[in-house]
Amino acid sequence: MSKDSITITDNRTGKQFDFPILHPTIGPSVADISSFYKDTGMFTYDRGFTSTASCRSRITYIDGGAGKLMYRGYDISYLAKEKTFLDTAYLLLHKELPTKEQLKAFSFELKKRSFINESMKKLFDAFPDNSHPMAILSSAIASLSAFYSDSLDMDTPEEVMEMAHRIIAKIPTIAAFSYRYSKGLPVIYPDLEKSFVENFLYMLRAYPHNYAELKPIEVEALDTIFTLHADHEQNASTTAVRVVASTQAHPYAAISTGVSALWGRAHGGANESVIRQLEMIGSIDNVDKYIAKAKDKNDPFRLMGFGHRVYKNFDPRATILKDLRNKLVDELDINSHLLEIANRIEKIALSDEYFIKRNLYPNIDFYSGLILKALKIPKEMFAVIFVMGRAPGWIAQWIELKEQPDMKIARPRQLYLGPLERTPSK
Numbered sequence: 001m002s003k004d005s006i007t008i009t010d011n012r013t014g015k016q017f018d019f020p021i022l023h024p025t026i027g028p029s030v031a032d033i034s035s036f037y038k039d040t041g042m043f044t045y046d047r048g049f050t051s052t053a054s055c056r057s058r059i060t061y062i063d064g065g066a067g068k069l070m071y072r073g074y075d076i077s078y079l080a081k082e083k084t085f086l087d088t089a090y091l092l093l094h095k096e097l098p099t100k101e102q103l104k105a106f107s108f109e110l111k112k113r114s115f116i117n118e119s120m121k122k123l124f125d126a127f128p129d130n131s132h133p134m135a136i137l138s139s140a141i142a143s144l145s146a147f148y149s150d151s152l153d154m155d156t157p158e159e160v161m162e163m164a165h166r167i168i169a170k171i172p173t174i175a176a177f178s179y180r181y182s183k184g185l186p187v188i189y190p191d192l193e194k195s196f197v198e199n200f201l202y203m204l205r206a207y208p209h210n211y212a213e214l215k216p217i218e219v220e221a222l223d224t225i226f227t228l229h230a231d232h233e234q235n236a237s238t239t240a241v242r243v244v245a246s247t248q249a250h251p252y253a254a255i256s257t258g259v260s261a262l263w264g265r266a267h268g269g270a271n272e273s274v275i276r277q278l279e280m281i282g283s284i285d286n287v288d289k290y291i292a293k294a295k296d297k298n299d300p301f302r303l304m305g306f307g308h309r310v311y312k313n314f315d316p317r318a319t320i321l322k323d324l325r326n327k328l329v330d331e332l333d334i335n336s337h338l339l340e341i342a343n344r345i346e347k348i349a350l351s352d353e354y355f356i357k358r359n360l361y362p363n364i365d366f367y368s369g370l371i372l373k374a375l376k377i378p379k380e381m382f383a384v385i386f387v388m389g390r391a392p393g394w395i396a397q398w399i400e401l402k403e404q405p406d407m408k409i410a411r412p413r414q415l416y417l418g419p420l421e422r423t424p425s426k
Ligand code: CMC
Pocket: 048, 232, 235, 265, 266, 267, 268, 270, 294, 295, 301, 302, 303, 304, 305, 306, 307, 308, 309, 310, 358, 360, 363, 364, 365
């Protein structure tokens, strides 16, 4: 028996089974149970994958206890404060931060691909008025596989990078078009003179005859939000992307699946839900009532923007955004009424035994919702903003999976609790 292994005893038979322990560069060790079924004839059961490492990865590291997050070894606060979103996207794709020249070239590659095929407008047209932009976005991203069907094999690094650039470059345009179509507004084409973030805000907000200049702090705030969302290890949407990629489906289809998975309010849809919930609470006088509802076991109500599967101390992204929000309060018109309610909820939750006992702290979405509202971004676009930030991470994870020669199709098993074979009635 190797010392670097874990032994499991089947108490019914006394039989022992040995499984090797794998060692990460940092973080908890991992018991390799890939032979568990072959050895024991049993499956393992892990509801919600709370104890499962589903892949080997070199991209993002999270220490939930210490509130630490790193992309490719760089701490998130360094990237958020010292680098731009495009630096971070480049880092995720190429494993190294870009030089000035590399960053310029990367930005140029994205600009070149920021326009979308004109016939894609028929797709936007087909959606009813007031469709949620996330519905349009996931369909439009999946449709890219039809528009670029010439290079579906992704056999060469050049083809892979072309796909990566296309997705990152076109998502802002698709996102802005999705919103404008959903509101019956004329679309605004990309402006190649503008930076990545400026261009998105321009396409979203501008009227053809009336364009309000952006304040530098607005651009900086959105850039930081994108950076903080750029990757997050094996969360639900990234896992969805990896599962679809493992079937050899086209990357555009895999990324579109990520968009759908992210939309849920337990995940990236939480930022929109935070604002909707604050609006529903409506007054500081109602806060106590809703805190009581959140604590009531028989009430499904949850405080949006609180809690995280991995962070059990604080969410480092939330800490950065809290500072940013405080900075913005002075400079922009943050809705003080909602802010007041949010501050009251935060204060109570941070000192309430229910939340303390369960390690429920404000997460990134608690603060990003208020910041995006201050940037006058419509709340239906909040999850879309999350997608724009997360796209480079999904693509990096897609590339990593494809580069692993022992990659297997994702195919979990189950604990079957349905009926035994039934005799059909005659
Ligand atoms: N409000 C009230 N109670 C909560 C909340 C909440 N927001 N979140 C968790 N709990 C309670 C839950 O009822 C349970 O209590 P008990 O132990 O008595 O049964 C305990 O805390 C553990 O909750 P869980 O559902 O087992 O935790 P999870 O790790 O499966 O879920 C979560 C994590 C983020 C889905 C959950 O905390 C939640 O629904 N939060 C609100 C939605 C939200 O803000 N999501 C954004 C997450 S950050 C963005 C991202 O990375 O996706």
